Amino acid sequence: MPLPVGHALAGIAWQRIRPGLFFDHSWLDALFFIFVANLPDADFLPGLILGRPNLYHHGVFHSLGAALAVAAVGAGLFQLQRRRVSARRHGRFWAQAAMIFMLFYSHLLLDFFTYDLVAPYGLPLWWPFSGRYVIASQPFFINITRSSVSADFFSSIFNRHNLGAALREVMVIGGCALAVALFRCRPTRGLPGKGRNGAN
C-alpha cells in the first residue's frame, strides 16, 4: 500500500480534474477528495482497536464491491443535502457517484501496483465477482513496513525504508498531480484569462 501522502496526492490530481464537484469552497472540496482517496485504508481501524492493525486490512473494503457501495452511499448523501438546500448547487448524483467510485478505485489500483510481502498478497480487487487476491506481476511502488501490533503501529511507520517509499510516491503521483494542475490552468484559446474548467 502506498502511504497516505501518496493517496492524498492522487486525490488532489482528481480534484484538479473536476474542482467544485462536491463543495463550493475549494479547500473543503480538496479535503473531501483527499478523504475519499484514503478511505479504503479505514479498514485498519477495527484491527487497531483489537490490537492487530492488519487483521482486516486488504479485506473486502479494498474491492470493486466496496467502491460501488461507497459511491452509491456517498452520492446519495449529497443528494439528500441538495434537496435540503435546493437553492444551492451541490452537483448531480451520477457525476458525484462516478467521481467517488474513481477516487476509491484508484486507491485500490495504486495498492495493486505496490509490493506486498505479507500473505495474502495483493487485494480482492474484483470481489464480489471473484474473491481471489491479485497483485501486479511487476509492482512499481515500494512496500510499507509496519508493526503488526497496535501499540507501536504508528511509530513503526517512521523508518528509512518507508521514507524511500514516500519519496517515490511523491515524485510519481505528485508529478501526475502537478501535470494535471498545470494542464487545467492553461488558458483556453480565444478566451484570455478564462481557465479551461470554466470554474472562474
Ligand SMILES: [Zn+2]
Ligand atoms: Zn489501501
